[in-house]
Amino acid sequence: MSKDTYVIQIPDIIYDENTKICYKKGRFFGKGGFAKCYEITNMANNQSFAGKIVPKKLIVKDNHKEKMTQEIHIHQSLKHKNVVGFYSFFEDTFNIYIVLELCRKRSMMELQKRRKLLTEPETRFYMKQILQGVSYLHHRRIIHRDLKLGNLFLDDELQVKIGDFGLAATIEYEGERKETLCGTPNYIAPEILHKKGHSFEVDIWSIGCIMYTLLSGRPPFESSSLKETYSRIKKCQYKITGNISASAKQMIMTMLQPDPKSRPNVNQLMVHDFLVNGYCPTSLPVSCLTMAPRFD
Numbered sequence: 001m002s003k004d005t006y007v008i009q010i011p012d013i014i015y016d017e018n019t020k021i022c023y024k025k026g027r028f029f030g031k032g033g034f035a036k037c038y039e040i041t042n043m044a045n046n047q048s049f050a051g052k053i054v055p056k057k058l059i060v061k062d063n064h065k066e067k068m069t070q071e072i073h074i075h076q077s078l079k080h081k082n083v084v085g086f087y088s089f090f091e092d093t094f095n096i097y098i099v100l101e102l103c104r105k106r107s108m109m110e111l112q113k114r115r116k117l118l119t120e121p122e123t124r125f126y127m128k129q130i131l132q133g134v135s136y137l138h139h140r141r142i143i144h145r146d147l148k149l150g151n152l153f154l155d156d157e158l159q160v161k162i163g164d165f166g167l168a169a170t171i172e173y174e175g176e177r178k179e180t181l182c183g184t185p186n187y188i189a190p191e192i193l194h195k196k197g198h199s200f201e202v203d204i205w206s207i208g209c210i211m212y213t214l215l216s217g218r219p220p221f222e223s224s225s226l227k228e229t230y231s232r233i234k235k236c237q238y239k240i241t242g243n244i245s246a247s248a249k250q251m252i253m254t255m256l257q258p259d260p261k262s263r264p265n266v267n268q269l270m271v272h273d274f275l276v277n278g279y280c281p282t283s284l285p286v287s288c289l290t291m292a293p294r295f296d
């Protein structure tokens, strides 16, 4: 066996020594950078969670450790209906285990892949929740820095839960601009590419990209190469096409402005004409994951 070959060991029964809780490992949900995610059930009371399991063998570099610690440190301090609940974390010889709120309906990425386009009422339904979650984060001085459809998880009621704080950062003092970001955010803002210093406005840019994608069926700066995509982002070169209302277009355009200072903050977005003056369902049936609803 070469030194790079390893066997990842995840036991069927996971034991948290600190709390003496035994979890039974259930179905596999998905795989991230280092993590594998399973449904885990507390054997004492049958409560189910998402168990994010990271093999220690994979986090060898100092910056990986640092990122993991930062992710846990930030996520642990959060409690909001639109943020994935963080319950506990622990480790054994082989792995680090993070116990999270279970989001059974996967993420908005699978939803968008399946549906391509969402209706405007559905977009309002999801955007309001995304903004409530981000408003909470920004008030706590946390920038998520990688808001994308795949990090917007959905529970059984199709409530949005913001997750994956692997690239998140805390603003330590009023007016601080972050200079570095280790990683590649999906909907990366131009000021990050220009390495000019960045702050909360990068999340607003990403939310603009998310809203564009939900209503157009594809991301605003999509191209066949990352280099070309980055060049389009720097030039803010995108078009809004398709059957999209004037107020939705305007809302996207305010978020996708090259100058971060020109973008609205999350509180201003929450009262945007598109969200306030248009039909927004109070709940959506799960059939909306696969079929467009009819609002009549």
Ligand code: ADP
Binding pocket: 029, 030, 031, 032, 033, 034, 035, 036, 037, 050, 052, 084, 100, 101, 102, 103, 104, 106, 153, 163, 164, 166
């Ligand atoms: P990474 O930080 O390594 O990218 P993610 O947080 O993206 O890991 O999680 C990897 C996968 O695990 C996701 O794509 C998703 O399928 C699943 N997952 C993560 N968190 C949850 C959750 N709270 N509920 C259900 N599935 C989840």
